[in-house]
Amino acid sequence: MEIKDLYREIVNEHNLYPVHKGEMEAPDLILEGVNPSCGDDIYLQLKLDENGVVTEGMFNGSGCAISQASTDMMLDLIIGRKKDEALKLAEGFMSMVRSTATPEQIEELDEAAALESIAHMPARVKCATLGWKTMQKMLSGETGSATTEKD
Numbered sequence: 556m557e558i559k560d561l562y563r564e565i566v567n568e569h570n571l572y573p574v575h576k577g578e579m580e581a582p583d584l585i586l587e588g589v590n591p592s593c594g595d596d597i598y599l600q601l602k603l604d605e606n607g608v609v610t611e612g613m614f615n616g617s618g619c620a621i622s623q624a625s626t627d628m629m630l631d632l633i634i635g636r637k638k639d640e641a642l643k644l645a646e647g648f649m650s651m652v653r654s655t656a657t658p659e660q661i662e663e664l665d666e667a668a669a670l671e672s673i674a675h676m677p678a679r680v681k682c683a684t685l686g687w688k689t690m691q692k693m694l695s696g697e698t699g700s701a702t703t704e705k706d
Contacts, residue, residue, distance in 0.1 A: 562669035569624035579613040588689030626686030628667040
């Protein structure tokens with residue numbers, strides 16, 4: 556199996572069988588993320604403990620395979636991590652889809668690194684970053700919905 560096929564399989568698995576899609580009971584934080592250029596729309600829900608560790612995460616909404624898979628992979632990565640660690644991972648992801656990430660940043664992204672080739676598809680970068688930008692805005696304490704419009 557070629558590496559490209561493996562990456563496609565990872566994205567398809569997270570899109571078709573997302574672990575973190577659904578409604579969370581009593582989330583601490585909830586924020587809508589919107590990609591107005593294609594209509595992707597998610598609601599990210601997180602629970603944090605008293606130490607700022609993401610203890611649970613879910614999302615719902617609709618969107619393309621890339622936005623759904625990317626958000627599910629993101630949640631796999633950030634659950635169990637402190638806010639600053641989650642934000643650092645988001646910075647690495649943003650660098651990766653802009654082709655400026657270091658090999659270390661890409662390695663830290665685990666399965667989310669399967670989306671590295673998105674950097675060569677500018678129209679799809681907004682899809683891949685929707686969940687990540689929503690999480691960044693949420694954990695940074697910003698209000699209002701997150702949007703990928705400004706990319």
